[in-house]
Amino acid sequence: METLCDATRVLKSNGVRVTPARVLLLEVLHSRGGLITAQELHGFLPAGSADLVTVYRFLALLVKARLVREVAGTDGIAYYEMACSHNPVHPHFECLGCGRLICLPVFQQEDSERVYAYGEGHEVESVSVVFRGTCSECLAKATEEGKG
Amino acid sequence: METLCDATRVLKSNGVRVTPARVLLLEVLHSRGGLITAQELHGFLPAGSADLVTVYRFLALLVKARLVREVAGTDGIAYYEMACSHNPVHPHFECLGCGRLICLPVFQQEDSERVYAYGEGHEVESVSVVFRGTCSECLAKATEEGKG
DNA sequence: CCGAAGTTGCAAGCGATTTGCATTTAGTCT
DNA sequence: AGACTAAATGCAAATCGCTTGCAACTTCGG
Numbered sequence: 001m002e003t004l005c006d007a008t009r010v011l012k013s014n015g016v017r018v019t020p021a022r023v024l025l026l027e028v029l030h031s032r033g034g035l036i037t038a039q040e041l042h043g044f045l046p047a048g049s050a051d052l053v054t055v056y057r058f059l060a061l062l063v064k065a066r067l068v069r070e071v072a073g074t075d076g077i078a079y080y081e082m083a084c085s086h087n088p089v090h091p092h093f094e095c096l097g098c099g100r101l102i103c104l105p106v107f108q109q110e111d112s113e114r115v116y117a118y119g120e121g122h123e124v125e126s127v128s129v130v131f132r133g134t135c136s137e138c139l140a141k142a143t144e145e146g147k148g
Numbered sequence: 149m150e151t152l153c154d155a156t157r158v159l160k161s162n163g164v165r166v167t168p169a170r171v172l173l174l175e176v177l178h179s180r181g182g183l184i185t186a187q188e189l190h191g192f193l194p195a196g197s198a199d200l201v202t203v204y205r206f207l208a209l210l211v212k213a214r215l216v217r218e219v220a221g222t223d224g225i226a227y228y229e230m231a232c233s234h235n236p237v238h239p240h241f242e243c244l245g246c247g248r249l250i251c252l253p254v255f256q257q258e259d260s261e262r263v264y265a266y267g268e269g270h271e272v273e274s275v276s277v278v279f280r281g282t283c284s285e286c287l288a289k290a291t292e293e294g295k296g
Numbered sequence: 297c298c299g300a301a302g303t304t305g306c307a308a309g310c311g312a313t314t315t316g317c318a319t320t321t322a323g324t325c326t
Numbered sequence: 327a328g329a330c331t332a333a334a335t336g337c338a339a340a341t342c343g344c345t346t347g348c349a350a351c352t353t354c355g356g
Contacts, residue, residue, distance in 0.1 A: 017322060018334060039312080051336050056313065057336095072220040076310070076343075088223075091266045096273070102268045111266075113279065114259045118239045118252045125244070125281040129263065130220075133273040165302060165353065187343080199305050204344065206303095224345070240312075 003030055005085045008016050014065050021050035022058055031063075032085065035071060035079040035101050042142035071128055073101055097138030104131070151178055151232045152231045155215050162213050164246035181235070182217060183227040219276055221249055239277035246284030252279070259285055 003101035007026055008018050028044045029036070036044075042055045059080055071079040073094055079101050081087060089112075093102040107115065107129075115127060134142070155174055157165050176192045177184070185193075190203045207228055210216035221226040221242055227249055229235060237260075239251040255263065255277075263275060282290070 015333085019322080019334065021335085035200070037312090053314085053337080054335060069223055072222045072224070073221045074218055074226070076220070078222070078223050078224070091263075093267060093270055093272075095270070102270075102294040107266070111262050114262060115239075118255070118259075118277070119241060119281070121284045122211070122241050122243070122250075122279065122283040123287055124241075124279050126279070128278045128280070130278075131267040131270065131272050131274070132276070132277045133267070134271040137268045139271055163302080167303070167352080169304085185343090201306080201345085202304060 003082065003086065006084070007062075009066060010065055013062070014061075016061055016065070021045075021054060024049055025055065025058055028082070029082050031066065033082075034103055035041035035081050035092070036056060037077055037079055041080070041124075065111055069126065069128075071101065071130070073130070074132070075099065089127065091131060093131045093133070096132060097134050097142075101130075102135060105110065151230065151234065154232070155210075158213055159209070162209075164209055164213070169193075169202060170206055172197055173203065174294060177210075177216065177228070177230050177296075181230075182251055183229045183240070184227055190230070198265055217274065217276075219249065219278070221278070222280070223247065237275065239279060241279045241281070241283060243283035243286055244280060245282050245290075247282065250283055 001102050004023075004026055008023075011022075013019055024045055025041065028041055032044070038055050038059055039052065041059075042050070042052045045055075059068065059070075063070050063080075065082055069083045069089070071081065071092055073079060081103075083089075088106050093104055093106040095101075095102065096143045115125060115129070119127070152174055159166055159170075172193055173189065176189055180192070186203050186207055187200065187289075188198045188205075190198070193203075200211075207216065207218075211218050215231055216228050217231045217237070219229065219240055221227060231237075231252075236254050238254040239252040241252055242248075243250065244278075263277070264272060269274070
């Protein structure tokens with residue numbers, strides 16, 4: 001649980017209080033890898049432990065503290081993922097078939113540098129690379145149906 | 149106006165009718181480079197020439213016909229840009245200071261290939277690369293204020 | 297001219313996210 | 327411990343981009 005302690009420290013140094021509800025939220029975020037929406041996150045909490053509004057507010061704090069990354073899908077919903085050393089920046093794949101947002105392999109050093117070069121002239125804090133198309137699972141499903 | 153004719157042809161071949169309102173919409177999209185939201189687009193139309201709903205519906209058709217690309221900002225708003233030969237795929241920069249979405253230089257062939265490689269295994273239709281941070285203008289402004 | 301298909305505007309609906317506000321809680325100072 | 331201050335919380339209501347239902351209208355082939 002290295003990450004949780006780190007997160008707590010960073011938050012406290014920002015004058016943010018780490019309340020019981022927030023610890024729960026951090027635990028859920030940490031235990032489930034991958035992307036999650038505010039509402040899903042709220043759903044994973046023990047009933048009554050935190051209001052949905054609290055989830056939104058805490059997520060905003062986490063993003064500001066850079067402990068969490070926000071990914072915007074074309075569905076207009078915000079997805080969140082932990083931004084710790086165990087979860088470095090990586091591209092995502094948005095499937096137009098099933099609607100899922102899938103994590104892709106981490107950029108290699110050289111590729112990362114090449115991409116970042118395009119932001120020259122501005123102060124870049126983060127990059128988000130989102131592919132769109134049909135995921136391998138949906139492709140397989142379509143092929144099956146074609147056969148059957 | 150090569151693009152407009154092209155667009156018209158593509159649309160017609162898709163069974164989409166090119167009505168007066170739609171021609172206006174295409175003209176606005178074409179004349180203003182860069183990104184634009186549905187509401188802004190509607191604002192540029194002569195008053196009463198098309199309902200906002202019509203704009204949304206037509207944009208959806210254009211995206212489906214791949215004549216227009218959709219870019220999702222973290223503000224939850226959809227931005228659109230023409231997808232013609234004069235406007236190839238390129239990364240964008242979202243400024244946290246002024247909120248603008250800025251177009252960056254087009255990817256070079258090799259970089260493009262490298263990025264696309266990460267989508268391997270899925271059927272990729274498009275990629276969207278969005279940087280986030282402080283744009284050069286906002287940086288300059290901040291420096292000035294620091295001085296004064 | 298007829299009919300099927302496509303388009304439009306209006307009003308209403310939807311759903312993610314935000315805000316206002318009064319209450320509660322956590323951290324600090326004495 | 328008691329007092330004080332800033333932060334956090336829950337609830338209800340508001341916001342707002344976007345979508346839908348529907349009836350009227352246009353377009354185009356035959």
